[in-house]
Amino acid sequence: ELSAIGSPYACTMLESCTHINAPTADTWKGRFLEASDEALDLLKQLLRFDPRKRPTAEQALEHDYVKQFHDVNSEHTAMRKVRVMIDDNTKKSTAVYRERLYHEITKMKRKNKENMPAARSEGVVA
Known part of the structure; x- marks a missing residue:
């Protein structure tokens, strides 16, 4: 997924983070004990390394965790x-x-x- 960044600086930046392990579903659950499964699912989707695999803002607003706040009539789309x-x-x-x-x-x-x-x-x- 590193190629998705398209920047030679990305490799250098990641090399400086060698002590950090990639988070797993269990890691998120362990860090956010009070979070619902829906909240953790949205977090996992939004924090995907490859930006092409992340949901768009519109897709994220349709997610179960936040869809109650989504009002297509009052929101503007670029x-x-x-x-x-x-x-x-x-x-x-x-x-x-x-x-x-x-x-x-x-x-x-x-x-x-x-x-x-x-x-x-x-x-x-x-």
Whole structure:
């Protein structure tokens, strides 16, 4: 599953974690004694190493553990994949990733706001 990361830095990062064993279903149950089977199942799915094997946000919201909170009428779905353009082949601090993500969100909000008046004048309600 390491190839799914697509970054030469991934191997180096994993080599520094040699003392960590891959969690099993029993490990999760042992760490979260009060957690329901549904909660543990969702946790296991969301923490899959290969991102291609993880559920999408929409799929996760359909999971038994959280579906009671899922309201398709009040939730918005992105029309395309959201990508933060940042080079992951070099190690950066959490602050750098956070700042870049905030910058991208702000830029996207500004762009959407600029497009709002045009949509309203065409009779489209946001």
